[in-house]
Amino acid sequence: MTEIVKFLRENIKSEVLENEPMKNHTSFKVGGEADIFINISNVDDLVFCLKTFKEKNIPFYIIGNGCNTLVSDEGVRGAVICIYSEMNKVTVDGCILEALAGTPMTTIALLAKNECLTGFEFASGIPGTIGGGLAMNAGAYGGELKDVVLSAKVLDNDYNIIELSNEELKFDYRKSIISEKKYIVLSTKIKLEKGNFDYIDGKMKELSQKRREKQPLEFPSAGSTFKRPVGYFAGKLIQDSGLKGCSVGGACVSEKHSGFIINKGNATASDIYKLIKHCQKEVYNNFNVNIETEVKLIGDFE
Numbered sequence: 187m188t189e190i191v192k193f194l195r196e197n198i199k200s201e202v203l204e205n206e207p208m209k210n211h212t213s214f215k216v217g218g219e220a221d222i223f224i225n226i227s228n229v230d231d232l233v234f235c236l237k238t239f240k241e242k243n244i245p246f247y248i249i250g251n252g253c254n255t256l257v258s259d260e261g262v263r264g265a266v267i268c269i270y271s272e273m274n275k276v277t278v279d280g281c282i283l284e285a286l287a288g289t290p291m292t293t294i295a296l297l298a299k300n301e302c303l304t305g306f307e308f309a310s311g312i313p314g315t316i317g318g319g320l321a322m323n324a325g326a327y328g329g330e331l332k333d334v335v336l337s338a339k340v341l342d343n344d345y346n347i348i349e350l351s352n353e354e355l356k357f358d359y360r361k362s363i364i365s366e367k368k369y370i371v372l373s374t375k376i377k378l379e380k381g382n383f384d385y386i387d388g389k390m391k392e393l394s395q396k397r398r399e400k401q402p403l404e405f406p407s408a409g410s411t412f413k414r415p416v417g418y419f420a421g422k423l424i425q426d427s428g429l430k431g432c433s434v435g436g437a438c439v440s441e442k443h444s445g446f447i448i449n450k451g452n453a454t455a456s457d458i459y460k461l462i463k464h465c466q467k468e469v470y471n472n473f474n475v476n477i478e479t480e481v482k483l484i485g486d487f488e
C-alpha cells in the first residue's frame with residue numbers, strides 16, 4: 187500500500203495516512219488499522235481517489251464521523267475515505283441552510299438556532315455528519331432529516347455530480363437512496379421556518395436533557411445499536427430478554443438504555459460484535475423477532 191499512499195500524496199491535497207487506527211475515528215473507540223485513510227478536503231480529490239481505487243481494484247469505505255460504524259479489530263484492508271472535518275461548512279440564505287457533507291449536525295443546529303430558524307431542533311443532539319445523516323435518514327424525538335432536507339448534491343457511481351430532490355432521495359426508516367445506491371453526499375440544502383430564538387433554544391435544551399437522562403452518553407457507543415423492529419422497541423425486547431447489563435469482555439448492554447451497547451473502556455470490536463449476536467439470538471428465541479443492526483459494520487467479523 188505504501189506505493190499507493192505515495193502516489194495519492196503526490197496527486198491530491200487531502201491528507202493521506204497509512205495504517206491509521208480506526209479507533210480514533212469511530213464513536214465506539216474500537217477498530218484496527220485502515221491500510222489507507224484519507225481525510226477528504228475537496229470533491230476533485232474524492233473523484234481522484236475513487237478512480238484510483240477502481241483502477242487498482244482497492245476496496246474503499248466512506249465514513250463521516252464514525253458515530254454509526256463498527257470497525258473490526260483486524261481493521262480495513264483497503265481505504266477509508268473520511269468526509270468530515272475538512273468538508274465542514276454551513277451557510278444560510280433566508281430559511282435555507284446549505285451544508286457540506288462533513289458538517290456536524292450539531293453545527294447546523296447551532297446556526298439554525300442563532301438565525302432563529304426552527305425545524306432542526308430534533309437533530310441538535312445527534313452526533314455525526316449531515317452526510318452520514320442523509321445516508322441513514324437520521325432522526326430523533328419525532329423528527330427525521332426527510333422532514334427538512336430540500337435536496338442534496340451527490341456523486342453517483344459514474345462520478346457525476348447530481349442534485350437529488352427530497353423525493354428522489356427516497357428517505358425511509360434509517361435509510362435512503364444514498365445507502366441503497368452507494369452514492370456519496372457532497373452537500374445538502376435544508377429548508378427551515380422562521381421561528382423564535384427562545385422557543386428553539388428551550389426545545390434544544392429540553393431534548394439534550396432528555397438524552398442525558400435516558401442515554402449512557404458517558405460511555406463510547408454508536409447510539410442505538412439496533413433498528414426499531416416494526417411494532418416493537420429493540421431496547422425493550424433486549425431488556426425483557428434479561429440482557430440489561432449483560433457483557434462480553436468490555437462490551438456491555440447499557441444499564442441505562444438497553445438499546446445501547448457500550449464500550450466500558452477496554453472493549454474490542456469482537457466483544458461488541460459477539461454481544462450484538464447474543465442479543466439478536468436471545469430476542470429471537472424469546473419473542474420470535476429479528477433485531478437488525480442500525481450500526482454499519484466494516485471489516486471481517488466472522
Ligand SMILES: Cc1cc2nc3c(=O)[nH]c(=O)nc-3n(C[C@H](O)[C@H](O)[C@H](O)COP(=O)(O)OP(=O)(O)OC[C@H]3O[C@@H](n4cnc5c(N)ncnc54)[C@H](O)[C@@H]3O)c2cc1C
Pocket residue numbers: 213247248249250251252253254255269287288311312313314315316317318319320321322323324325326364365369370371372403407408409410482
Ligand atoms: C451517543 C449517540 C447518539 C446517537 N443518537 C442518534 C439519534 O438520536 N438518531 C439517529 O438517527 N442516530 C443517532 N446516532 C447515530 C449516528 O449519530 C447517526 O447515524 C449519524 O447520522 C451518523 O453520522 P456519521 O457521520 O457519524 O456516519 P458514519 O458512522 O461515519 O457512517 C454511517 C453511514 O453513513 C455513510 N456515510 C457517511 N458519510 C457519508 C457521505 N458523505 N456520503 C454517503 N454516505 C455516507 C457511511 O458509509 C455509513 O454507511 C447516535 C450515535 C451516538 C454515538
